Amino acid sequence: MTDYAKTRGLMARGAEFLGSEYAIMCGAMSWVSERNLVSAMSNAGGFGVIACGAMTPDLLDTEIAETRKLTDKPFGVNLITMHPQLMELIEVCGKHGVTHVVLAGGIPPKGSVEAIKGHGAKVIVFAPTLALAKKLLRSGGDALVIEGMEAGGHIGPVSTSVLAQEFLPALSEDHLVFVAGGIGRGEAMAGYLEMGAVGVQLGTRFACATESIAHPDFKKAFFRANARDAVASVQVDARLPVIPVRALKNKGTEEFTAKQREVAGVLDREEIAMAEAQLQIEHYWAGALRRAVIDGDVENGSLMAGQSVGMVKEEEPVADIIAALMAESEAALTRR
Template sequence: MTTAKLASLMARGTEFLGCETAILCGAMSWVSERHLVSAISNAGGFGVIACGAMTPELLDAEIAATKALTAKPFGVNLITMHPQLFDLIAVCARHDVSHVVLAGGLPPKGSIEAIKANGAKLICFAPALALAKKLVRSGVDALVVEGMEAGGHIGPVATSVLAQEILPEMAEQVPVFVAGGIGRGEAIAAYLEMGAAGVQLGTRFACASESIAHPAFKKAFFRASARDAIASVQIDPRLPVIPVRSLKNAGMENFTAKQREVANLLDQGAVDMMEAQLQIEHFWAGALRRAVIDGDVEGGSLMAGQSVGMVTKEEPVADIIAELMVQAATALERRAA
């Protein structure tokens, strides 16, 4: 009975994604690559490649390599400010990628049409109700509502508040997936009952056995508690830097110094705003690579959500998904009783 109830609540999400479990994996740069993405899709969830700063050639190779590891659907996450966005969209189209996720601000002119021209479904992030409505009007097929508890780039509002604000208004129009700080199935059940079509988790999957993250990176997650995952501070109001949530270390302090450096370049007129923001993006990409790939857990960036305290051991993706589903089904059963 319980699994039937859970399946019926997830039906809209699974139908939209084309998978068995309406759990998306958040696109984590350097972590959400072929191994983790294919493992999540093979386990019934929905893996998403993090394109990040990849060139079209690199993305082409990554999609092909992922296809070699899974026959199940998966998506590709593209950053709106990528200078070669339209070339990346063309790569996704060539590979018949079924779902494209656009992150990092409003989709630039023509990008929605370009993505949908090949029949791909488009998912966008909605950090506010007004933006959710605007995105749906412009043709977006589904939304991710991500709260500030998430790891990586974050908005200013908590997941529970966004869910209460956006689900009642938008859930009937398009599938809405809730993200940010979700670490257990009980929370998944609650958001499904509120009208969500499914959820997105990143932090819980970052240390899966199939994740290529360095053992030192994983160990830092196992040791951390929720309060260790802090948001970066913006030092110059003219430089609208999206805050990033990661584990407190020397790398976080380096970011403050980098912001000062870029703000000075702006003052001197040596860079424009777009270039300034790209420099900051590249800083994060490099710092994240040092932590994830090289294991530099002091100087690198340990992007993690506040659910990091619930990540206590390395385990296979299939076990993580199975555990979340049991917890969700049990919670629904308790409420029904």
């Protein structure tokens, strides 16, 4: 057994912050990042994160309680900033003593960061630009995730490698920065750690783990896919600022384009407000994702996947995936 001394040394600050053995976070994937995968991740020495998504406070309450039954290790909860019941969800996290809350999907609304910190939890934020990253860290963010456009699900326009070169030299000395997007092997992880990251976040690599409840047909679609099959959605109306979503090409990606046209038409007729229009798009994704992950409808559902999907070839236990990442990273750092 190796102790991965070089890799552990580079991720020591991140591991201490998370309270985990390794500073490897599992990205919050709606319907996938639930009690089974989250607990497996934390039990294997990584850091699991529950994807709250569109859950109600009652559903999140149950999910956290059930996850606690499966692990005594720390895990986090990812909350979407535009959720209409965000403050109630924060209260649920506080009630259960959740140690880390990840705020995703936009600038945290007034009072949300303070509410999380009031419960003694750490706040992890996302930022697409360096200026916003600095602002969020000044405003109470304890750590930052920079996520490149190679990632699955909602994405920004800039690649991970460019974000890392821009953010890490400016922030890594004084702040905790995790890198995400397109990471499928330990060699890439080692490179970002050397640049100053304190850890990494991977989603696609864990989506088809043995412990993932994703439907067997969903997993098979991942095993068949290569990097170029994971494409970003197209925005059809400039008034509808839809954040692009990366997923495997299928009928569902075409249906989303049609859905945008439908919502744009309703906007044209002034039948709904812009905020409601955006919420309709979010609800579309939640439903489409469930069809693929839970029901196994890989034709019409949303197969959200990052470009690292080509490196996912079989079902593996979470512990084996983490061990492989650490071994690859250690070998790469030893070769330097």
